Amino acid sequence: xxxxxxxxxxxxxxxxxxxxxxxxxxxxxxxxxxxxxxxxxxxxxxxxxxxxxxxxxxxxxxxxxxxxxxxxxxxxxxxxxxxxxxxxxxxxxxxxxxxxxxxxxxxxxxxxxxxxxxxxxxxxxxxxxxxxxxxxxxxxxxxxxxxxxxxxxxxxxxxxxxxxxxxxxxxxxxxxxxxxxxxxxxxxxxxxxxxxxxxxxxxxxxxxxxxxxxxxxxxxxxxxxxxxxxxxxxxxxxxxxxxxxxxxxxxxxxxxxxxxxxxxxxxxxxxxxxxxxxxxxxxxxxxxxxxxxxxxxxxxxxxxxxxxxxxxxxxxxxxxxxxxxxxxxxxxxxxxxxxxxxxxxxxxxxxxxxxxxxxxxxxxxxxxxxxxxxxxxxxxxxxxxxxxxxxxxxxxxxxxxxxxxxxxxxxxxxxxxxxxxxxxxxxxxxxxxxxxxxxxxxxxxxxxxxxxxxxxxxxxxxxxxxxxxxxxxxxxxxxxxxxxxxxxxxxxxxxxxxxxxxxxxxxxxxxxxxxxxxxxxxxxxxxxxxxxxxxxxxxxxxxxxxxxxxxxxxxxxxxxxxxxxxxxxxxxxxxxxxxxxxxxxxxxxxxxxxxxxxxxxxxxxxxxxxxxxxxxxxxxxxxxxxxxxxxxxxxxxxxxxxxxxxxxxxxxxxxxxxxxxxxxxxxxxxxxxxxxxxx
Numbered sequence: 001x002x003x004x005x006x007x008x009x010x011x012x013x014x015x016x017x018x019x020x021x022x023x024x025x026x027x028x029x030x031x032x033x034x035x036x037x038x039x040x041x042x043x044x045x046x047x048x049x050x051x052x053x054x055x056x057x058x059x060x061x062x063x064x065x066x067x068x069x070x071x072x073x074x075x076x077x078x079x080x081x082x083x084x085x086x087x088x089x090x091x092x093x094x095x096x097x098x099x100x101x102x103x104x105x106x107x108x109x110x111x112x113x114x115x116x117x118x119x120x121x122x123x124x125x126x127x128x129x130x131x132x133x134x135x136x137x138x139x140x141x142x143x144x145x146x147x148x149x150x151x152x153x154x155x156x157x158x159x160x161x162x163x164x165x166x167x168x169x170x171x172x173x174x175x176x177x178x179x180x181x182x183x184x185x186x187x188x189x190x191x192x193x194x195x196x197x198x199x200x201x202x203x204x205x206x207x208x209x210x211x212x213x214x215x216x217x218x219x220x221x222x223x224x225x226x227x228x229x230x231x232x233x234x235x236x237x238x239x240x241x242x243x244x245x246x247x248x249x250x251x252x253x254x255x256x257x258x259x260x261x262x263x264x265x266x267x268x269x270x271x272x273x274x275x276x277x278x279x280x281x282x283x284x285x286x287x288x289x290x291x292x293x294x295x296x297x298x299x300x301x302x303x304x305x306x307x308x309x310x311x312x313x314x315x316x317x318x319x320x321x322x323x324x325x326x327x328x329x330x331x332x333x334x335x336x337x338x339x340x341x342x343x344x345x346x347x348x349x350x351x352x353x354x355x356x357x358x359x360x361x362x363x364x365x366x367x368x369x370x371x372x373x374x375x376x377x378x379x380x381x382x383x384x385x386x387x388x389x390x391x392x393x394x395x396x397x398x399x400x401x402x403x404x405x406x407x408x409x410x411x412x413x414x415x416x417x418x419x420x421x422x423x424x425x426x427x428x429x430x431x432x433x434x435x436x437x438x439x440x441x442x443x444x445x446x447x448x449x450x451x452x453x454x455x456x457x458x459x460x461x462x463x464x465x466x467x468x469x470x471x472x473x474x475x476x477x478x479x480x481x482x483x484x485x486x487x488x489x490x491x492x493x494x495x496x497x498x499x500x501x502x503x504x505x506x507x508x509x510x511x512x513x514x515x516x517x518x519x520x521x522x523x524x525x526x527x528x529x530x531x532x533x534x535x536x537x538x539x540x541x542x543x544x545x546x547x548x549x550x551x552x553x554x555x556x557x558x559x560x561x562x563x564x565x566x567x568x569x570x571x572x573x574x575x576x577x578x579x580x581x582x583x584x585x586x587x588x589x590x591x592x593x594x595x596x597x598x599x600x601x602x603x604x605x606x607x608x609x610x611x612x613x614x615x616x617x618x619x620x621x622x623x624x625x626x627x628x629x630x631x632x633x634x635x636x637x638x639x640x641x642x643x644x645x646x647x648x649x650x651x652x653x654x655x656x657x658x659x660x661x662x663x664x665x666x667x668x669x670x671x672x673x674x675x676x677x678x679x
Contacts (some may be wrong), residue, residue: 005262005355006051006090010058013362016484022059022066029072034170034262063461070143074164074226077454084222087158089136091242092186094153094317094325095617095650096300102279104300108323109275115320116311121274122303125251126281127239128266129298130212131325132189133218134617138165142261146183149221151618152670162221163188174262184263186237187219191293192363194233205497206468211294215620229608237266239300241386250304271304286327290359296325305540317668326651329390333403334358334365335385338377339412341419345448346525347436347468349415349425351376353387353399360391368397372432373414382408420444440578446480447473449526453481457532457608458524459513463506471495480582481524484510485589505583514590518545521593525582528569536629537561538570545583545593549574560634606632608644613653616669624672631676639664647672 013021032049035042042049052541053072060067067073069429099105112122117478136156146162149156163169164658166188190198197659199209207447210216220229240251240256243246248254251532252271259265267290270281282299289296303309303321312320318353334355342350351370358365370376381387381399384407391397418436420443425434436442450469454461459674464484477491487510487591492503516524522545530538542548556567573579610633623646625635639646639658646659646666659666667675 003051003054006055007058010055010062012064015063018059021061022056022063025056025059026068026071027050028403029053030070033072033167034174034182050306053216058302059419060483070164072171074171074280083224084157084159087136087146087151087156089148089151089154089156089242090183092153092317093134093136093150093156093242093375094319095521097318098651099301099323099325105279105323105325106283108301109278112308112312112321116308122271122308123305124278125255125269125304125335126272126278126285126303127255127269127300127302128285128292128296129300129326130187130189130237130239131214131295131297132187132237133214133221135159135163135186135188135221135236137169137184137186137236138237139173139177139184141179141226142177144169144171149175149618152668152673153617154670157222157616159221161226162223162229166234166236169236170262172262176257177258177261178245180244183242184238184258185237185240185242188221188234188236189213189294190233191235192295194292196364198232202465203467204463205463206471207463207465209466213256218620235294236264237294238263239266242384242496246306249306251302251306251309252304282325289327290330290332295363296327298324300324309335319649330360331390331400332358332360333386333388335379336383336385336399336408339370339381341415343420343436343444343448345445345452346528347418347439347442347445348433349373349418349436350433351412353381353389355387356461360389360397363391365389365391365397368572369401370399374432377411380406380411382406382411384408418442418444440480443473446478450478450481450484452526454484454513454522455524458520459516459653461506461513462509462519463502464509468495468506480585481583482585482589482591485514485586485591515592515594518543518593518596521545521586521591522548525579527573527579529566530570530573533629534561534566534626536626537634539596540629544595549580549583561636562620563614605644608633609636609642610634611636611639611643611646611655612649613646613655614649616647616649619669624669627676627678 011020029049029052032042032044033502041626056071057073060071060073077436099108109122113119116122136148136150137144144164146158147160148158151157164171168196190211195210195213202209217234220232220234223229241254245254245257248257252269254267255265268285269332270284272278272281278301287297301323303312309319309321314320337355337356338354340352340354342352344350351373353368353370355366355368379399381402386403386407388400388403390400390579407508414434415425416437420435421438421441422440423436423438426437427434436445439445447469450473451466453459454464454469461484469478472495475495477483477487487507489500489503489507492498492506493500519532519535519539522533523530537559538548538556542551549650551571553567553571556562556570557564565572605628612621612635615659616624628635639655639662641662641664643659643664646655646664647664647669649669656666
C-alpha cells in the first residue's frame with residue numbers, strides 16, 4: 001500500500017472507527033516491532049510494516065488525545081526536554097569487584113564457599129560483561145514507566161525520553177510478566193555493525209565519526225532531544241533485576257523469564273558447577289569475543305541461587321556474590337601492508353601502519369598507530385611483516401610488535417621533508433617527534449587545526465567534520481580557521497552532498513559558536529599545553545583575551561598547575577605574530593571571546609589538589625574535571641604527598657595504589673558529588 005493509499009484510508013474513517021483502528025493498530029505495530037527488533041523473527045515484509053507504522057502516525061495526529069504514552073511511534077522521538085532530572089534507585093545499583101587472573105577467580109570461589117559454610121561446589125552463572133552504559137528500566141503492571149542511568153548507584157539521571165526510542169526496548173512486557181512494579185537492569189550500547197554503519201553515514205555527511213561505542217552510547221542516551229537518540233541504533237540488553245520478581249529463585253531462571261517477557265537478553269550465558277567450569281566458560285566466551293555482535297570487556301560471574309546471594313550480602317558498594325573477570329586487551333595478527341605518514345595539526349609527523357583489514361575487539365581495523373619513528377625503529381617493522389595488533393576498547397588500535405620472523409625489508413627511514421608541503425622537517429632537542437614548521441601553508445596542519453577548532457572541546461560546531469573540512473581546504477575556501485566564519489550558502493552549495501538544509505544548519509552552528517565562553521575559544525586555538533583544563537585555569541586568572549595577550553611567562557606561573565617550561569611555551573605562543581593574526585582575524589569575523597565573570601568567591605574545593613583515575617559511573621573525565629575546576633580545585637595528573645584526595649572509578653590502577661601507599665584519601669564519585677554539593 002502506498003503512502004497516498006494509506007492517507008486516503010485514514011481520511012475515510014469515521015472518528016469512532018479511527019479510534020478503534022488506532023487502539024488495535026498500536027498493539028499490532030508493537031507486536032511486529034518486537035518480532036523484528038527483539039526476536040529477530042519478523043512475520044511481515046518491511047514495506048507492510050512501514051505502511052502500518054505510517055497509518056498509526058496519521059491516526060495519532062488526527063486523534064492526539066488517544067495516543068498512548070507507550071506507542072511505537074514514540075521511538076522516533078518527541079519534543080526535547082529542558083534538562084535531565086534525578087532518577088532515584090529504590091534498590092541501589094552496585095558496581096562489581098574485578099578479577100584479573102585465574103587466581104582471582106579461585107579466590108572468589110573460596111570466599112563464596114566460606115561465606116556459605118560449604119565445601120560443596122557452588123552453582124554459578126557466567127555471562128558476557130557488556131561494555132555499555134548501565135541503566136535501569138522500570139515497569140508497572142508490565143508497562144514501561146521509568147528509566148535511569150546508574151549514576152552513583154543511588155541517584156542517576158532520568159532518561160525515559162531517550163530509552164523509549166530504543167528499538168528493542170519493549171514498552172509493554174509480554175504475558176506472564178511480574179505484577180506490580182518490576183525494574184530490570186542492563187546495558188545500553190551500540191551493536192558493532194550499527195556503530196560502524198552510523199559512522200560511515202556520518203562521514204558521508206561530512207561529520208566527524210564517533211570514536212568509541214560505549215562513550216557514544218552514553219552521550220546519546222543523555223541527549224535532551226529524543227529524536228537524536230531515535231536516529232541512532234542503540235540497543236538495550238537486560239542482565240539483572242532491581243525490584244520485583246522475587247518469586248524467581250535463581251539467576252539463570254531470571255534470565256530465561258526476562259526473555260519470555262520480551263526483554264532482550266544478550267544470551268550465551270553458562271550455568272557452571274564450581275570454579276573449574278567457571279574458568280572453562282570464561283575461556284570459551286573470551287575465544288568468541290571477536291565474533292560477537294557487541295563489544296565486551298570481560299565476563300561476569302554470579303552465584304545462581306537467590307537465597308545464597310542474600311546470605312552472602314554486600315561489602316562496601318559491591319556484592320559478595322558476583323565478580324567481573326576482565327579480559328586482557330584483544331590482540332590479533334595481520335599483515336603490515338605499508339607504513340604511511342600522518343601530519344597532525346601541530347605539524348608532528350606520525351608513522352601509521354596500513355594493515356590487511358582484520359577484526360579486533362569487535363571492530364574492523366585497517367590502520368593502527370606506530371606513535372613515533374623511534375618506536376618504529378625499535379620494533380624493526382617493515383611492509384610485509386606479520387604484526388600483532390591490540391585494541392583495548394580505546395579509539396586507535398596500536399601495533400604491539402612483529403609476529404614471527406621478519407618477512408619485509410629494512411624498516412623505513414624517517415622522512416626528511418613534509419609529504420604535504422615539502423618543507424624540511426625539524427626535530428627539537430628534547431623531543432622524539434619530527435615536525436613540519438610550515439604551520440601557515442601546510443594543508444594537513446590546517447585541516448587538523450580546523451577540526452580541532454570546531455571539535456567538541458573547542459567551538460563545538462556541529463556538522464563541520466573531517467570530510468567537509470577536507471573539501472573546504474582543497475577548494476581553497478579554508479586558508480585559516482577564521483575562514484570558517486566567512487562560509488556562505490553559495491560556497492557550501494558547490495560542495496558534494498551539501499543540500500540547502502544541511503548548509504543552513506551548518507551556518508547556524510557556525511553563528512552560534514561565536515559566543516562560546518572564552519575558555520572554549522582559547523582551547524580551540526590549539527596552543528601548546530593548553531587543553532580545556534588549562535584554558536579554564538588561565539581564564540579564571542586573567543578573565544579576558546586582552547589580559548592574556550598582555551601577560552608574561554612570569555604571570556602565567558601564578559596559575560595553578562602551570563610550570564616554568566609550560567609558562568614559557570604559552571607566553572611564546574601568545575606572542576607569535578601568526579597566533580596574534582589568527583586571534584585578530586577571529587575577532588574581526590565576529591568571535592566574541594566574551595570576558596569571563598569574576599569569581600563569586602571561594603569554591604567548595606578551593607586550594608585542593610585532586611587526581612582522577614579510572615572510569616567514573618556517570619561522569620566523563622572532562623565533566624568531572626570541569627566540576628572540580630569550577631569548585632576551585634586543581635586537577636593534577638599524578639599522585640604525590642601534596643594531593644588532597646584521589647577520585648577512583650572502575651579500573652583504577654597504579655594511581656590508586658600510590659595514593660594508598662602515601663596515605664592520601666581515596667573517594668568514589670558519590671563522595672565527590674557530595675563534596676561538590678551536586679547530585
